[in-house]
Amino acid sequence: MTNIDFSPLFRSVIGFDRLANALESAYRTEPGGYPPYNVEIEDENKYRITMAVAGFSEGDLNLEVKENILTVAGNRPDDEKERRYLYRGIANRSFERKFQLADYVRVVDARLVNGLLHIDLVREVPEAMKPRKIEVRGADGSHFIEAEKKVQQAA
Known part of the structure; x- marks a missing residue:
């Protein structure tokens, strides 16, 4: 029986260890075709x-x-x-x-x-x-959209 190494699939993902285990388990234990x-x-x-x-x-x-x-x-x-x-x-x-x-x-x-x-x-x-x-806020804690409105109102 050939083992498949799924580790390259999981190099850039975190927390999918259950998925890797499920894939390996399914590959090893797939029963016959009944039913x-x-x-x-x-x-x-x-x-x-x-x-x-x-x-x-x-x-x-x-x-x-x-x-x-x-x-x-x-x-x-x-x-x-x-x-x-x-x-x-x-x-x-x-x-x-x-x-x-x-x-x-x-x-x-x-x-x-x-x-x-x-x-x-x-x-x-x-x-x-x-x-x-x-939402992304500015350094002063204000919302970017609100700061943009203030600039427009001042002009």
């Missing part, structure tokens, strides 16, 4: 994960968010002992898949429709974390 899934971007702050979980009912599925990790698990009852197959092409096994969520991303809905599990997520950045404009 298949899509991750859609609906708009700037809305996402949807769609997982193909044919054969699972609502009671067989468990979703949990803990420390920014969404875990989706499907548990199948073990009734396969009574069945005999000539050919078995439909996966009918339990699974667990984990998704690392960014800060302020939360699960708002989960629906099972026609064998597809739709998980809707929204990024809700608190007001205190949103970009804001910082």
